[in-house]
Amino acid sequence: MDSPDPDGLLAEQLLRLTRRLQRIQSRQLEPAGITPAQFRLLRIVAQYDRAPRMADLAQRLDVVPRAVTTLVDGLEASGRVRRVPDPDSRRVVRVEITEEGTATLRSLRNGRRAAAEEILAPLTADQRDVLGGLLTALVDGMPERRC
Known part of the structure; x- marks a missing residue:
């Protein structure tokens, strides 16, 4: 019989958590009529x-x-x-957020905080601190990304 694969188990746990986060985010974005990609752009x-x-x-x-x-x-x-013209070049189009966009963003950010609280609820404050440190180490160790 094969011995347990701790890295494989950890990878599976991370994937399950990611899928759970995506389901929660989709539930929050759906009533707003916005996709995850649109939320990111906003x-x-x-x-x-x-x-x-x-x-x-x-x-x-x-x-x-x-x-x-x-x-x-x-x-x-x-x-x-809304698209707005660039004052320096007629060929360039700029994109600015509207009041509606700002309100949507504020609402969705509040929803994200609630989702994070839902996921982190089983953890103590100390466990959250440890998890935060571990996640920071993982994110900081990743190749540079623009977003």
Whole structure:
């Protein structure tokens, strides 16, 4: 009989937790009529001081520009972002978050905190601190990502 594979078990546990997080996120995003990719784009747009160019967003998301166009189309149709001309170049389009987008983002962030609390509920404060340190070590050890 094979001996237990601790790394395999750990990987399976991480995958199960990831799927649980995705289910919770989908449950929260569905009533808002927003996809996880749109939520990510909305978060990124909100981080900029000046409305980002579509090309900036594609780079940050690590996707082709056409994918950003599709995401922006959906968010614009729902009133969460708007395209604005670049004052320095007529060929450049920028994307800015609207008040509706900011309200959606605030609501969804509150939902994420509630989801995290649901998942972390079985842990003590000390266990949460340890988990936070371990996750930081894992994230910091990953190759550099734009988002």
